Amino acid sequence: MTNGTAHSSPLSNSKGCNPVATLCSHKFRVGPQNFDFSRPLWFCFLNSIHTAGKREQSLESINASVVVRDRQQLDDAQVATTQDLQRVLPGVQISESASFLFPIISVRGVSSAQDFYNPALTVYVDGVPQLPIFAIRALQDVERVELLKGPQGTLYGKSAQGGVLNVVTQQPGNEARVHLGTGFSSRGGYRVEGSASGALVPDLLYGSAALSRDNAPGALHNPATGTDDLGGTRSTLGTARLRLAPSGQPWEVVLAMGRECTRASQDAYVPWDDIGRRQAYVMTGMPTELSSFQQRRCGTHQSLTAQYDLGEWRLSAITAWQDADIARRYPIGPYDSQQPERWRQNVQEIRLATRGQGAGERSTRAWDGVFGLYRQTIHQARDYTNSLPTYGLVGLQSASTNDSASVAAYGDVTWHATSALDLSAGLRHSRDKASTDFAGAALNASFGMDSFGGSGRTDGSTTLGKLGAAYQWTPALRSYVTVSQGYKPAGFNLAPSSAQDARAYGSERSTSYEFGTRWKRSGLELGAALYQVDIQDAQLYRGDSLGYQSLRNVGNTRSRGLELDARWEVSTAWSLDASAQFNKATFRSYDDPSSCAACTGNDVPFAPSQSYALGVTGRIATAWGTVRPRVALRRTGAHYFDTANTLRQSGYTLVDVSLNWAINSQWQLTTYVHNLTDKDYRVYGFSNAAVGSMAQVALPRTIGVMLTYDY
Numbered sequence: 001m002t003n004g005t006a007h008s009s010p011l012s013n014s015k016g017c018n019p020v021a022t023l024c025s026h027k028f029r030v031g032p033q034n035f036d037f038s039r040p041l042w043f044c045f046l047n048s049i050h051t052a053g054k055r056e057q058s059l060e061s062i063n064a065s066v067v068v069r070d071r072q073q074l075d076d077a078q079v080a081t082t083q084d085l086q087r088v089l090p091g092v093q094i095s096e097s098a099s100f101l102f103p104i105i106s107v108r109g110v111s112s113a114q115d116f117y118n119p120a121l122t123v124y125v126d127g128v129p130q131l132p133i134f135a136i137r138a139l140q141d142v143e144r145v146e147l148l149k150g151p152q153g154t155l156y157g158k159s160a161q162g163g164v165l166n167v168v169t170q171q172p173g174n175e176a177r178v179h180l181g182t183g184f185s186s187r188g189g190y191r192v193e194g195s196a197s198g199a200l201v202p203d204l205l206y207g208s209a210a211l212s213r214d215n216a217p218g219a220l221h222n223p224a225t226g227t228d229d230l231g232g233t234r235s236t237l238g239t240a241r242l243r244l245a246p247s248g249q250p251w252e253v254v255l256a257m258g259r260e261c262t263r264a265s266q267d268a269y270v271p272w273d274d275i276g277r278r279q280a281y282v283m284t285g286m287p288t289e290l291s292s293f294q295q296r297r298c299g300t301h302q303s304l305t306a307q308y309d310l311g312e313w314r315l316s317a318i319t320a321w322q323d324a325d326i327a328r329r330y331p332i333g334p335y336d337s338q339q340p341e342r343w344r345q346n347v348q349e350i351r352l353a354t355r356g357q358g359a360g361e362r363s364t365r366a367w368d369g370v371f372g373l374y375r376q377t378i379h380q381a382r383d384y385t386n387s388l389p390t391y392g393l394v395g396l397q398s399a400s401t402n403d404s405a406s407v408a409a410y411g412d413v414t415w416h417a418t419s420a421l422d423l424s425a426g427l428r429h430s431r432d433k434a435s436t437d438f439a440g441a442a443l444n445a446s447f448g449m450d451s452f453g454g455s456g457r458t459d460g461s462t463t464l465g466k467l468g469a470a471y472q473w474t475p476a477l478r479s480y481v482t483v484s485q486g487y488k489p490a491g492f493n494l495a496p497s498s499a500q501d502a503r504a505y506g507s508e509r510s511t512s513y514e515f516g517t518r519w520k521r522s523g524l525e526l527g528a529a530l531y532q533v534d535i536q537d538a539q540l541y542r543g544d545s546l547g548y549q550s551l552r553n554v555g556n557t558r559s560r561g562l563e564l565d566a567r568w569e570v571s572t573a574w575s576l577d578a579s580a581q582f583n584k585a586t587f588r589s590y591d592d593p594s595s596c597a598a599c600t601g602n603d604v605p606f607a608p609s610q611s612y613a614l615g616v617t618g619r620i621a622t623a624w625g626t627v628r629p630r631v632a633l634r635r636t637g638a639h640y641f642d643t644a645n646t647l648r649q650s651g652y653t654l655v656d657v658s659l660n661w662a663i664n665s666q667w668q669l670t671t672y673v674h675n676l677t678d679k680d681y682r683v684y685g686f687s688n689a690a691v692g693s694m695a696q697v698a699l700p701r702t703i704g705v706m707l708t709y710d711y
Contacts, residue, residue: 109559154426
């Protein structure tokens with residue numbers, strides 16, 4: 001019984017070994033066109049790591065900027081949530097704008113700042129796109145995480161502006177597997193996790209179940225209630241999976257389901273110039289019983305995936321459901337704000353793709369491709385109350401429903417023009433619809449209530465394209481160039497506060513240009529990518545009044561940059577990873593002078609001009625087991641939190657250290673320290689007339705220990 005091995009599938013032998021010869025070609029084409037879509041984008045090259053030792057060759061033949069982190073790397077960095085992934089994904093920022101419900105994700109100057117319901121990266125779990133409010137979520141039973149940068153509308157059903165972040169969990173097979181873990185951290189934090197999988201009927205039916213509980217306290221003090229550790233989360237996640245895969249048959253079906261509940265004490269801010277005291281701002285006079293910060297997100301998910309091999313082709317299908325119930329209440333300035341929401345998402349996708357050849361073999365076809373159909377519907381209902389308890393008044397009250405639907409057809413083809421030259425092209429056409437219906441009332445200057453309401457409908461079609469070429473100069477050197485388009489569809493403000501929100505904002509489009517090259521030889525890997533991302537009709541919120549902002553198209557942005565990365569196997573015991581990103585993202589035009597009269601030429605928020613990462617990892621065998629020391633330094637350059645560029649966070653450096661002790665093949669003990677130097681820095685900020693300039697501050701030094709058992 002082993003841990004981390006490939007499990008049996010309809011393409012596997014009876015021992016559960018997944019032979020690369022049945023799955024992957026020598027070229028490992030960009031996208032999932034050479035393997036089933038229920039597998040992740042880089043399934044082929046990662047399986048070659050596990051079975052044939054071809055990781056570097058496979059990575060070099062992907063014509064895009066790709067970052068992959070396996071389970072060991074995630075454990076070494078103690079990555080427990082998708083937000084923690086910024087520790088291991090170079091050039092990616094993931095933070096919270098107010099709470100874990102609304103992430104700010106920035107990559108290559110493409111940022112979800114001030115567009116809280118549309119993260120820059122689309123998050124997938126086992127091939128299923130997640131609701132935007134689940135972009136920050138607990139990770140459980142993860143095998144690896146994959147990041148593909150840039151628009152991916154011709155490869156994935158759900159279009160992605162900044163890229164795709166795919167979380168891959170372990171699948172059940174013939175081999176029995178048990179994982180248990182428990183740990184403790186600063187400020188009373190703890191984590192408990194367990195999972196089990198194996199054959200229910202050998203060579204036919206497999207199952208798995210996992211349960212985890214994670215308490216990650218914050219570090220803020222509430223002066224009104226006297227409580228500490230505000231700003232943290234407590235999450236419980238349970239999942240189960242059934243996999244029907246008869247040995248020797250060309251098909252399989254997987255049913256997955258789960259429930260997650262996360263509670264938090266977020267939406268708490270500190271004065272901009274006084275982050276060191278970590279004292280949450282609560283306005284004087286706010287009743288004590290209304291001075292606490294409370295959020296809760298509980299949701300369920302179900303998915304049914306199937307695949308069937310048709311010789312050189314593989315037909316795949318998925319249908320998935322996800323729902324969530326949100327409760328949110330917090331004090332902000334003179335207001336007691338309550339914002340419950342209810343979400344429901346339904347996704348279907350069908351894909352036909354060519355299959356790969358044997359390990360080390362060139363595809364015998366002149367071309368490879370993937371073709372798919374995608375459908376998604378989302379329903380959101382929201383109640384919103386901003387009351388003024390000191391005066392016994394209601395400042396704003398509304399109830400709204402929002403619906404959206406998307407249908408898309410997409411395809412991506414690669415032509416193997418010569419033994420060294422590949423040419424690729426992709427096309428996507430989508431039809432998007434959105435509607436809103438709301439009613440409410442707002443306090444006027446005479447202390448009366450002015451009613452407002454409205455409804456609206458919008459629909460439109462979008463066609464996107466992609467072109468690419470790659471050349472294998474030598475066995476060690478490969479270069480590629482791509483031009484790809486992405487978009488965010490038109491829609492409505494999901495938090496309406498006036499009759500103006502019945503007017504739809506238009507779609508946002510982007511064009512990404514990228515030139516990259518990779519070289520590998522004798523334990524040294526080097527990579528570089530030059531890029532330019534042009535965004536037209538950027539969707540951002542306007543206005544600075546609490547509860548009275550509207551999402552609108554505000555102008556055009558351009559981001560240009562250079563990414564460098566290196567990995568050096570210094571010896572059999574030590575390795576070094578380094579990366580650097582240089583980026584300039586600005587507003588080429590800002591067409592909303594009423595909101596910001598001089599924003600043209602300003603920097604795009606949450607887009608650092610530079611960032612660096614350096615990591616040193618050891619693997620030292622001793623008489624008492626294997627020890628893996630790790631030291632990681634991350635430098636984030638200065639950046640702004642607002643379009644007016646008045647709220648500036650200076651550059652900062654973080655140091656994380658860990659020591660993993662593999663006592664034997666089953667027991668591992670990890671000690672770690674995040675933010676070793678106890679650096680104070682802001683992760684979010686805003687300014688308005690009611691409360692002034694406020695910020696959210698990152699966690700201080702966190703020390704912890706984790707013990708795991710694998711069978």
